[in-house]
Amino acid sequence: MKDFHCRDAGMKCDFVARGSSDREILDQAGRHAQQAHNLPMTKDLEGRVLGLIHDEDSDAHRQSMGSMIP
Known part of the structure; x- marks a missing residue:
């Protein structure tokens, strides 16, 4: 499973898109x-989001989750 955290794009937002493909996540992120x-x-935002999608078992995911702790 992959995910994208809106806060990783610099927003003060807790939205997370999850899916099995980049396209699925891009669709969710676009609507959001x-x-x-x-x-x-x-296209620029799509490229930025693509660069911030990561596997939920990756170090990048753990870093995103760690930034949720106040």
């Missing part, structure tokens, strides 16, 4: 960006 942040999913 539009609805929650009024941001269209541009």
Whole structure:
């Protein structure tokens, strides 16, 4: 399973998209960006999100989860 944390993109937001493919996560992130942040999913934003998708068993995921601790 893979995920994307909105806060990793610099937002003060706890949204997390999860899925088995990058496309599934991009679709979720695109809807979220539009609805929650009024941001269209541009090619630049898509590239940024793709770079922040990681496997849930990776060090990057553990770092994202660790940043949730106040």
